[in-house]
Amino acid sequence: MSAVRVLAAMSGGVDSAVAAARAVEAGHEVVGVHLALSAKPGTLRTGARGCCTIEDARDARRAADVLEIPFYVWDFAERFTEDVVADFVAEYAAGRTPNPCLRCNEKIKFAALLDKAVALGFDAVCTGHYARLSVVDGRPRLARSADDGKDQSYVLASLAPEQLRHAMFPLGDSTKAQVRAEAARRGLQVAEKADSHDICFIPDGDTRRFLANRLGPRPGKLVDDATDEVLGEHDGVHGFTVGQRKGLGVDRPAADGRPRYVLALEPVSGTVRVGSADRLAVTQIIGSRATWPSGKALDGPVECVAQVRAHGGTAPAVAEWLPDEERLVVQLREPLRGVAPGQAVALYCPDPDGDVVLGSATITATS
Template identity: 80%
Template sequence: MRVLAAMSGGVDSAVAAARAVAAGHDVTGVHLALSAKPGTLRTGSRGCCTIEDAGDARRVADMLGIPFYVWDFAERFTEDVVEDFVAEYAAGRTPNPCLTCNERIKFAALLDKAIALGFDAVCTGHYARLSVVDGRPELRRSADDGKDQSYVLATLRPDQLRHAMFPLGDSVKADVRAEAADRGLLVAEKPDSHDICFIPDGDTRAFLTRRLGERPGELVDDETGAVLGAHAGVHGFTVGQRHGLGLRVPAPDGRPRYVLSLEPVSGSVRVGGAERLAVREIVATRPTWPTGDQPAGEVECVAQVRAHGGTAPATASVVDGELRVRLTGELRGVAPGQAVVLYREDPAGDVVIGSGRIAMTR
């Protein structure tokens, strides 16, 4: 097959490309220039898509003996990922930019271009497994639970999964690094990227304040309605947050308070005890079905609300176009704007059966 290997400059995508070459595919490497300021250098594990990363990807491609190109997707990334991220926070929601990037950049813009150029598949370094059952693709959790990225791939459609390759799905991170070292790849010990790639200093609140300005409001006790302090904007908070609240008045029982909800119109941030974070039902919009079929009636599943962790047994159904997820147990700190991803337990690795964007919780 003709395979386009997306090469970020990190160890995972490097080994994925190397495995595609070893499997006998006709591989071409491509690095996506996503940063509006590509001259910015990486600092340890923060930042990505820099000139340094492009150089690392090119050196790996040279060692593998494959053609290599840099494609400028910065404008598309800014519009579809960065601006969406800012708008979601301004609306009192907490988006997952990695999920948005996979959906709109790597498996929409990139895959569309790859197919138009005659490639059969796009290969990435994601930790997830793909299988074909009765002619339909199934997206599964990876063998490395700690690195599993099926959650941030859950919005992909069947037609996109049919053109995807995830060579690392059956591997654990330690083995991937060891393989990179054995192959002599210079990125074998390169630190993984953490936090949000377009906020390299890790200060999300400061980034959003620069983009949105200050929007003063009140911190309110959710139970009594008492005003407990002031803040510079709801975009500085997320549901479940405990630290950095700036409360003037301690709780009567001395226990910590958490962010319970955000009201962007009034500017209120409502806070309360941990027990008030408990969620038993999730309503999500824009449901997607990677296997292609919307389940009929209620389906038993495991619901996940964060990229790593935040899982509970559940039953799910579609009502009036919305995904309704009723948790058998309970979850805490479920933030609107995040994704709820549904899994079917399977001996060969849990299968992603659906996902949706969380609109509200009960």
């Protein structure tokens, strides 16, 4: 790629710092920006939980100083609250299980941030995501990274071709160990900084309490899916997700002595249906709001690999896009467990140089 103007999104972590460094080394004109996503950022991180703290902003600034690039902090807190946090709460209230990282990439980093970057004359937004991005026959090609354990193509699979045309992922061919070693060689203080985990706007990791504080009590019943027996009560379907085993609040074991799992959520009636693990098996997924990173939709049934979680949850499948119904139908050749409406299903074409993302859709139903 010839030299272009690049806006490097710098979270304060090692990945985005090295990504920015590589963009500088490639000869691009790079400006660093840290996104302030919280109206009241914490002063310090708690271990590896959360991000977007004051400490993170300072770490990003120090990295930019080492790289000798301009650095700014942009306030995206209001947009983040509306497009990510509010969406997260609303989805749980409706009995669905959203992925806020996917929504943040779609609505913030490659929509709000990208729009502002382009308006200011930048050609691309550079991030520290682990994914491979190239152009083949004039179309974007999004593929898995070299580091299977860190691959983030799943949370980028909902991006549209025009968003990917202005994206840059310099870490796609590297492993996490290589990135940390490079950070140390470059004198970046974040070389050994712990990765952030869990949901960034729930730094203590207590999702149930976070939702309860915003939605309040919405009492309902816990019901055995096989017998319709009422096993207990709960304070709201937002405290549960399909596949959950712990914290069900059931005071007696199943008749066969096996653990119970959440099988389905019914927000209108407030019912949480539970049952044995074998009833979690899913062989068909229906999706809507499909996106195609290359700009090319599936044409007829396609053999592929389906993924339903950021890490893991993969199975060989046959997928078909029904354009008249705006519906994606995925038949799994091997059953998957814990697949919930609201999650995303990403489709991959196996490739020795990194499985290629064919498309993504929001799961609306399973069977």
